Amino acid sequence: MTDNRRDVVIVGASGAGLLTGYLLARQGYRVGVYEQQRRYRPPRRTLIVTSSLRRVLPVDFSPAVLHATPWMTVATRRREVTIELQEPDWILERSRLLHLLLEKAQEAGCRVYFGHRFLGLERDRQRILARFQRPRRSDITVEVGRALVGADGVFSQVAAAAGLPRAPHIPIIQAEVSLPPGWDPRRTQVWFFPQDTRYFFWLIPEGEGRGVLGLMTDHGVHPHPPMKRFLERLSLKPHRFQGARVALYHPRLRAWKRLGPVDLFLVGDAAGQVKNTTVGGTVTGFWGAQAVAQALAQGVPFAKAARGLHRELLLHWWVRKALHGFSEAGYDALLRSLTPAVRQFLERRTRDEMAPALWKLVATTPALWALAPHVLRSLVQPTPGPIFPS
Ligand SMILES: Cc1cc2nc3c(=O)[nH]c(=O)nc-3n(C[C@H](O)[C@H](O)[C@H](O)COP(=O)(O)OP(=O)(O)OC[C@H]3O[C@@H](n4cnc5c(N)ncnc54)[C@H](O)[C@@H]3O)c2cc1C
Known part of the structure; x- marks a missing residue:
């Protein structure tokens, strides 16, 4: 039996999911966002984003901004070059950004249901139903009226339920540190030490005195040993670690599928909407949300709405x-x-x-x-x- 019906069902109160919900609720869609966490406590995470964020995120995100860095230094053991960005990068605190987006989505009329874990899809004649598990209560099914959006991150259950391939992913780790003595807080730096990682190390200042030191490694390679060596190299002590897996883009991924009467979209890490050079997925995930909103609200084919994003990711x-x-x-x-x-x-x-x-x-x-x-x-x-x- 169906418990309720929504025009748009979004799985995951992630940044990309909440922005999709916000944009569509503003257009008059009845949107439900279903999030598995019972209490919304996204872990603290320091993000560096480009000024392109302003273009894809049409809300005032200044409460989430910790700092801005106009200088980007790239270094090897023997050389370094500093690039002075015309528009500085912003340093954001992700949980603040997510709380802000949650508030905006709810103000726009989006219903957000916590403690709802997506289990899978069912078909009942021509209807598509999404099944959710709730702690200590019976499962519910929600009828999807127009579209289902998988914004459920790198291990997307929505992608799996729809039979779409899932994005590659790699480990990423950041240590919260005090900046080295004399470090100019306007400067972000990356180091290429390919014997430790085929990606790179970075130090991002969060403001006076504090910052995060991080790295990514290949799938299957543990990031802690190179992180330990790098902390020792800069004589830094970690206060706390932030870490998770982050998606990568792959040209064979698909972010759209027709499922009977409804459109199914993936956004954010679920769709691998991450720049493989820097493994930054914030701006590109929001760009993906914009493409879904444009496809649904303006009737633009999704491939066309997402063309610029895919060109960039490719x-x-x-x-x-x-x-x-x-x-x-x-x-x-x-x-x-x-x-x-x-x-x-x-x-x-x-x-x-x-x-x-x-x-x-x-x-x-x-x-x-x-x-x-x-x-x-x-x-x-x-x-x-x-x-x-x-
Ligand atoms: C340590 C670290 C540092 C990073 N630094 C940067 C950076 O500097 N710049 C940058 O641009 N990017 C950075 N990234 C990448 C960026 O954080 C991600 O690309 C982005 O957060 C992905 O967001 P998302 O909206 O796709 O999904 P996520 O943030 O992964 O959220 C997915 C949501 O879906 C929910 N969910 C999952 N499964 C289910 C289910 N079955 N049912 C219901 N809900 C479900 C989860 O609880 C979660 O709330 C970093 C990532 C990490 C881990």
Whole structure:
């Protein structure tokens, strides 16, 4: 028996899920967001995002901003280069951002149900029903009127129920630290030490005196030993750790499917809407939410609404593939190739808006062609992050 019906059922009160709910409730849809946590306590997480956030998040997010950093230093053991961003990156506290979005979604008329864990889909003649488990109460089913949105993160049960492949994922860890003495809090830094990780290490200031030191590793590689070595290298003591798995993009992922009378969408990490270069998924997840809202509210085909996002994600997938086999010498060459023209490009464009111009930059910048032998070495390596069958 069906307990109720919603035009749009969203699984997961994640950032991407709440923004989708907010945008659609404002358009008059009856939206239900179903979240497995009984009490909404998203863990503390420090995020660095580009100024493109303003474009995809149409709410005042200033209460979630901890800090802004206009300088980005990239370093190897032998070199470092600093890029002065025309628009600084923002440093956000994720749980504050999520509480803000929750409030906005509810104000817009979205109903948010906590303690509801999505179990799967059922078909009853032409109707699609989503089944949820509730602690110490019987399961309920909710009829999906128009669309089902899986915003349930990297281990998406919605993707599994719909038979869509699941995004690759890798471990990421951050240590909350006091900044090294003399560290300018306007400066974020990344280090390429490929013998420790094929991704990179970073130090992001959260303001005067405090910051987070982090790294990602390949699937199956434990991030704690390289983290320990890096903390020792900078003589830093961790106050607390933040860690989880984060999704990667893969061109074979699909974020849309027709299920009988309803549209099924995936957004955020569930759809692998993450830039594989930096493994940043905040802006791109919100972009995914915008594409779903546009497809439903304006009747635009989803492939068209999400075209810009997928072009950007594909570019980052290629760049990650090109970097993934770089040795120290490769990263030194990369830093040498940051000529004034390349730096100007990086200063003016955010990491979320590179696709329209990066290929042209590569084609017209001979300094970047010197990277060809390192890129070829990378391209023969397996693709980072295999996709997981549902
Ligand atoms: C330590 C760390 C640092 C990061 N740093 C950055 C950064 O600096 N910049 C950046 O852009 N990105 C960063 N990321 C990535 C970014 O946080 C993620 O891409 C983003 O949070 C993904 O959000 P989401 O909306 O897709 O889903 P999530 O935040 O994963 O939320 C999924 C939600 O769905 C709920 N859920 C799951 N299963 C079910 C179910 N069966 N039923 C009901 N509810 C369910 C969960 O409880 C959760 O609330 C970082 C990630 C980590 C782990």
